[in-house]
Amino acid sequence: MASETSQATLHSSVSDVAAGGAAHASHGPTGLLRWLVTTNHKEIGSLYLIFSLVMLFIGGSMALVIRAELFQPGMQYVQPEFFNQMTTMHGLIMVFGAIMPAFVGLANWMIPMQIGAPDMALPRLNNFSFWLLPVAFGILLSTLFMEGGGPNFGWTFYAPLSTTFAPPSTSFFIMSIHLAGISSILGAINIIATILNLRTPGMRLMDMSLFVWTWLITAFLLIAVMPVLAGVVTMMLMDINFGTSFFDAAGGGDPVLFQHLFWFFGHPEVYIMILPAFGIVSLIVPTFARKRLFGYASMVYATASIALLSFVVWAHHMFTVGLPLTAELFFMYSTMLIAVPTGVKVFNWIATLFRGSITFEVPMLFALGFIVMFTIGGLSGVMLAIVPADFQYHDTYFVVAHFHYVLVPGALFAIMAAVYFWLPKWTGHYASETLGKWHFWLSVIGVNLTFFPMHFSGLAGMPRRIPDYALQFADFNMISSIGGFLFGFSQLIFVWVVIKAVRGGRKAPAKAWEGAEGLEWTVPSPAPLHTFDTPPAYDPQTDSPSRH
Amino acid sequence: SSINTSSGFNMPPGVTEISREVYSLHMTILWICVAIAVVVFGVMFYSLIVYRKSKGAKPAHFHENTTVEIIWTAVPLVILVLMAVPATATLKKMYDTSDAELDVLVTGYQWRWRYEYLEEDVSFFSNLATPREQIYEAEEKGDFYLVEVDEPMVVPTGVKVRLLLTANDVIHSWWVPDLAVKKDAIPGFINETWFKVDEPGIYRGQCAELCGRDHAFMPIEVKAVSPDEYQLWLASRREAAEAEVAGADREWSLDELMERGAGTYNTYCAACHQPQGQGLPPMFPALAGVGMSVDPDGLRAHKEIVLYGKTGTAMPAFGSTLSAAELAAVITYERNAWGNDTGDLIQPSAIRAMLESQ
Amino acid sequence: MTSQYYVPPTSKWPIIAVVVLGSTAVGAGALMSYGSGLPFLLAGLVGIAFVMYGWFRDVVNESMGGLYDSQMDRSFRQGMGWFIFSEVMFFAAFFGALFYIRVFALPWLDGQGAKGITALLWPDFSASWPLMQTPDPSIGGPQAIINPWTLPLINTLLLVSSSVTLTIAHHALKAGERVKLRNWLIATLVLGLVFLVIQGIEYVEAWTQLGLTLQAGIYGSTFFLLTGFHGLHVTIGAIVLAVLLVRVLKGHFSADNHFAFEAGAWYWHFVDVVWIGLFLFVYVF
Numbered sequence A: 001m002a003s004e005t006s007q008a009t010l011h012s013s014v015s016d017v018a019a020g021g022a023a024h025a026s027h028g029p030t031g032l033l034r035w036l037v038t039t040n041h042k043e044i045g046s047l048y049l050i051f052s053l054v055m056l057f058i059g060g061s062m063a064l065v066i067r068a069e070l071f072q073p074g075m076q077y078v079q080p081e082f083f084n085q086m087t088t089m090h091g092l093i094m095v096f097g098a099i100m101p102a103f104v105g106l107a108n109w110m111i112p113m114q115i116g117a118p119d120m121a122l123p124r125l126n127n128f129s130f131w132l133l134p135v136a137f138g139i140l141l142s143t144l145f146m147e148g149g150g151p152n153f154g155w156t157f158y159a160p161l162s163t164t165f166a167p168p169s170t171s172f173f174i175m176s177i178h179l180a181g182i183s184s185i186l187g188a189i190n191i192i193a194t195i196l197n198l199r200t201p202g203m204r205l206m207d208m209s210l211f212v213w214t215w216l217i218t219a220f221l222l223i224a225v226m227p228v229l230a231g232v233v234t235m236m237l238m239d240i241n242f243g244t245s246f247f248d249a250a251g252g253g254d255p256v257l258f259q260h261l262f263w264f265f266g267h268p269e270v271y272i273m274i275l276p277a278f279g280i281v282s283l284i285v286p287t288f289a290r291k292r293l294f295g296y297a298s299m300v301y302a303t304a305s306i307a308l309l310s311f312v313v314w315a316h317h318m319f320t321v322g323l324p325l326t327a328e329l330f331f332m333y334s335t336m337l338i339a340v341p342t343g344v345k346v347f348n349w350i351a352t353l354f355r356g357s358i359t360f361e362v363p364m365l366f367a368l369g370f371i372v373m374f375t376i377g378g379l380s381g382v383m384l385a386i387v388p389a390d391f392q393y394h395d396t397y398f399v400v401a402h403f404h405y406v407l408v409p410g411a412l413f414a415i416m417a418a419v420y421f422w423l424p425k426w427t428g429h430y431a432s433e434t435l436g437k438w439h440f441w442l443s444v445i446g447v448n449l450t451f452f453p454m455h456f457s458g459l460a461g462m463p464r465r466i467p468d469y470a471l472q473f474a475d476f477n478m479i480s481s482i483g484g485f486l487f488g489f490s491q492l493i494f495v496w497v498v499i500k501a502v503r504g505g506r507k508a509p510a511k512a513w514e515g516a517e518g519l520e521w522t523v524p525s526p527a528p529l530h531t532f533d534t535p536p537a538y539d540p541q542t543d544s545p546s547r548h
Numbered sequence B: 001s002s003i004n005t006s007s008g009f010n011m012p013p014g015v016t017e018i019s020r021e022v023y024s025l026h027m028t029i030l031w032i033c034v035a036i037a038v039v040v041f042g043v044m045f046y047s048l049i050v051y052r053k054s055k056g057a058k059p060a061h062f063h064e065n066t067t068v069e070i071i072w073t074a075v076p077l078v079i080l081v082l083m084a085v086p087a088t089a090t091l092k093k094m095y096d097t098s099d100a101e102l103d104v105l106v107t108g109y110q111w112r113w114r115y116e117y118l119e120e121d122v123s124f125f126s127n128l129a130t131p132r133e134q135i136y137e138a139e140e141k142g143d144f145y146l147v148e149v150d151e152p153m154v155v156p157t158g159v160k161v162r163l164l165l166t167a168n169d170v171i172h173s174w175w176v177p178d179l180a181v182k183k184d185a186i187p188g189f190i191n192e193t194w195f196k197v198d199e200p201g202i203y204r205g206q207c208a209e210l211c212g213r214d215h216a217f218m219p220i221e222v223k224a225v226s227p228d229e230y231q232l233w234l235a236s237r238r239e240a241a242e243a244e245v246a247g248a249d250r251e252w253s254l255d256e257l258m259e260r261g262a263g264t265y266n267t268y269c270a271a272c273h274q275p276q277g278q279g280l281p282p283m284f285p286a287l288a289g290v291g292m293s294v295d296p297d298g299l300r301a302h303k304e305i306v307l308y309g310k311t312g313t314a315m316p317a318f319g320s321t322l323s324a325a326e327l328a329a330v331i332t333y334e335r336n337a338w339g340n341d342t343g344d345l346i347q348p349s350a351i352r353a354m355l356e357s358q
Numbered sequence C: 001m002t003s004q005y006y007v008p009p010t011s012k013w014p015i016i017a018v019v020v021l022g023s024t025a026v027g028a029g030a031l032m033s034y035g036s037g038l039p040f041l042l043a044g045l046v047g048i049a050f051v052m053y054g055w056f057r058d059v060v061n062e063s064m065g066g067l068y069d070s071q072m073d074r075s076f077r078q079g080m081g082w083f084i085f086s087e088v089m090f091f092a093a094f095f096g097a098l099f100y101i102r103v104f105a106l107p108w109l110d111g112q113g114a115k116g117i118t119a120l121l122w123p124d125f126s127a128s129w130p131l132m133q134t135p136d137p138s139i140g141g142p143q144a145i146i147n148p149w150t151l152p153l154i155n156t157l158l159l160v161s162s163s164v165t166l167t168i169a170h171h172a173l174k175a176g177e178r179v180k181l182r183n184w185l186i187a188t189l190v191l192g193l194v195f196l197v198i199q200g201i202e203y204v205e206a207w208t209q210l211g212l213t214l215q216a217g218i219y220g221s222t223f224f225l226l227t228g229f230h231g232l233h234v235t236i237g238a239i240v241l242a243v244l245l246v247r248v249l250k251g252h253f254s255a256d257n258h259f260a261f262e263a264g265a266w267y268w269h270f271v272d273v274v275w276i277g278l279f280l281f282v283y284v285f
């Protein structure tokens, strides 16, 4: 079929196909342009990670605006409408801009290396997925400077506050959600195709590292729910601009319909932000306990169960909207059930520690911090699932405490752990142990100072999303604010550690950690731009984490 | 001074049978969770301390043990069932709105609540009473900073009160911790809930659903009084309402209207259009020096927008909720304050005529 | 083929695609929010067409150049499969909304079921589907709705037969019968185009004669949401079919290597299945 003419166009095509199939030699543009056009999974992985770090600081700075205003009662620094924009943007940026892209970055770097693949399955799509993000968030951030301000209706943007009563910039907000959504869906498709197709011969699904497994399931969740988010923002767009009545009872619609659709996406979304974290911790704990993970298969099944259950629990965010009794009961029971597979995970990690030979390098410290503080957040999640009690907790700082425990010392700590764990592989240098430990301990203190008191202010009755509050909440808020600044500024150490490791430091061997296992540790540190031109040898009998 | 029966760091036990049940449910789950945490972290920290490599620990080689795995699946399941049983029972009680003796329709507005006692022909708005000066640090904050209102909701003790909740614009949520009631007020739909207070007292709460810029400033005050006192209150409310209606029968002077109008403006309009009428464009237009409020031909449009609202925007219709005197006063005020000085004087009787012709 | 992986080289298309998509988003956002931005939107849309052409041309050329192995082929297949799954979920959201409105919201507004007390707010409202009279009469419903047994039925027959003709074309391709392939593919495309024309006629009629518009309450909202996005997908599918036809005419595809054709066919069948759902739940029931 390869005709003369098609060969000719091949060479003149815009993408510089190298002649003779020697396509993976590193060549082509240099400088900035190289990053714009790269199709290399490691470079794209780095782009994702850098992007998410920038977003963490932008979103974090907004959190610090929130904490500054809440330092004491009364309005001091910002107006309520700006405060609402900060809350909304903080939530959106952290969720879609910091946590999710960080995990995608890790997936890009590590999945091909862990399964013995040369790159992602669809490398050009990969580039596209990444570069959509800066555009999406550029648009989102630009709304802050538009007439009427940016989104101010919470990251959950309930109608009709986000439709009839929204600022004019809302259509921009919707566009940016669409772009970020396209990025996520395409990224997820890429990850699934990579995992299912590009495993080195001999590696069965049940031989994959748990990070790969959790990402496979996460990617499935993403493809299943991001389109629903796209659907619901589209309906919003139509209510705002084309006079439809989806979320307006006057025309036969229902504002609560918005919430059902949003949370059908939103709940799986929170597991999207935690499943890859589970995978990371499941690699780090065995490494530094020098002992095999206690139950590989049960970890896989637990992850799958959490993912499946996540589709039938969404209305636990809506217990106070006036659902019929049977619905409240159903969603309460289904939500509680998630504690079981999650418990299986926690118990597995602890059983792995039990009778291990444990050392406390920085990645391990973050992973252990994760286990403790994620569990605290999980347990408060179970409390939230109890409907009559949730009537008191809902929309208070108790909820804010819950989700920051699972997200900050949860998802974010897992990301930090992963960075410390794999930095030697990426840069060839170990991160500074001393600075890393400072970073860890300051973070632990800061995060608990910030978020633990929120349990109390919430229980005592402080609603969330308010710029000003009654006097009795003053003490807890002051502590939270001090903690927030401590935690935030501690992250500057992290940035410094990473920059230092990129520039130099103690050299790491291929297998950077004594107890580490997996294909990524068989390639040199730093990993060359192209690993595995040919599939590496793999013997399930000896190499599989599930071997018997 | 605390705004509720809370200890300041825990959920308040509250003042109703249901609230106490919810509180004990909360404490039960809390302690179960603490116990789980103690066991789980206990084993974890034991392992971390005992099996350190630096102490010469050698890794064991065990993994996968069906018995253990069944136990750690089954035990949590049992614990969850134990939590679900009382939760279900309490929830069923909370959902049982039957046999209520008093129905109150509660409507959330940006940013105030309106209470209509359905069988009693009594209705009124309840607004934040904390002065702006306290919020913006010009004055010392009072004890009930942000949790005080001009007109509390008054209920008789010992009576099952059914709330019918709805909203006029966006979703709000009616929450009083001491009553263990939090229910969303959704525009176009009605949610039901109920409470029965036995002890007289003032119970405070707040709107609990983000509803726009002044979400932090729409408190709730429920005043429980003896049934006799409640009857007196009803009577006084009715009297005040009649006086308010009668206000439209007489001629008002400009000063009178301006004074009344300033009060009404600051309570109902200032949150959006701002105290000095400067507005917050583009969402909330300015009234000072621009637009229909200074346009000599804009009087009719001005009256219409205040009375009937503007669909598709945040401007509500005040015609059905404020009195003719308040409406006339506020329109007069808007046309003469902040240097608008149109000299227009709108009589309550004119507004009443306009409303009656609708 | 496991000895050597194929890794595609760097490409400028993705970043160009980002720019044009970004321009489209900014243009659309600005147009809707502030009433300006049309140039960005138009430039973006033209750009998208340009990128699609260029990017796919490269892929086609690489494929024709024999650069792809079976692994690459599987990646494309799975990519397409999961992409269609994402589209299924997109429509699932809309169908979910339709069912929620019909099963829960409208009866509640009418005074039935768990939230029946709501009827206090809408004393004169009675629920029905299709909803001809909205709770707030000032919004108003359609005066009439489309009779399913006229144009929609014809459209159903058209789309179902187009799936059949496409399958025949596919078999012809596998059997190496190029003329038959071409003819049945043309038939499929024609059926799709006729569908679109009829849908257009139906829209004009709905809008101008039946009062069935986007503003006609929840019935109009769901009607246009579902049929509109379906119509958009038929349009995209038809463009894909047209591209396939051009490639068939150019002699592309072999009996055992024609992934693009299959992907187009999957997409077309998917669009067809969505229509069946629409026909049943938007028009008939």
Ligand code: HEA
Pocket: A156, A270, A271, A273, A274, A316, A317, A335, A336, A338, A339, A340, A342, A343, A344, A346, A374, A375, A376, A377, A378, A379, A380, A381, A382, A384, A385, A386, A390, A393, A394, A395, A399, A402, A403, A406, A407, A410, A411, B036, B040, B075, B076, B077, B079, B080
């Ligand atoms: C990473 C993100 C993440 C994770 C993992 C979770 C995990 C859980 N969440 Fe959370 N949640 C959020 C993010 C997350 N959540 C966010 C962002 C919100 C707020 C959104 C908003 O409104 O803005 C929220 C809100 C939220 C609510 C709504 C509260 C309200 O608004 O009123 C509820 C209610 O049920 C809930 C429950 C749970 C439960 C039961 C879990 C479970 O998965 C937890 C399971 C884990 C454990 C239980 C611990 C380990 C288990 C054991 C040690 C076994 C033994 C335990 C028992 C037998 C109890 N969450």
Ligand code: HEA
Pocket: A056, A057, A058, A059, A060, A061, A063, A064, A066, A067, A087, A088, A090, A091, A092, A094, A095, A099, A153, A154, A155, A156, A400, A404, A407, A408, A412, A450, A464, A465, A466, A467, A480, A484, A485, A487, A488, A489, A490, A491, A492
């Ligand atoms: C997804 C992850 C995530 C993360 C990591 C965080 C991190 C933090 N969050 Fe966030 N938060 C959410 C997700 C997250 N949050 C969500 C979803 C909501 C709900 C939003 C809504 O209600 O709609 C929320 C809401 C929320 C609230 C409630 C707001 C309200 O109800 O009005 C508060 C209040 O304290 C808060 C605080 C913080 C703090 C102090 C941090 C800290 O961890 C941040 C640490 C700070 C940094 C890491 C930045 C450091 C910056 C500097 C050191 C300055 C230097 C600057 C430069 C060099 C540029 N968050």
Ligand code: CUA
Pocket: B108, B109, B111, B171, B172, B173, B207, B208, B209, B210, B211, B212, B214, B215, B216, B218
């Ligand atoms: Cu009303 Cu918040």
Ligand SMILES: [Cu+2]
Pocket: A266, A267, A270, A313, A314, A316, A317
């Ligand atoms: Cu959830």
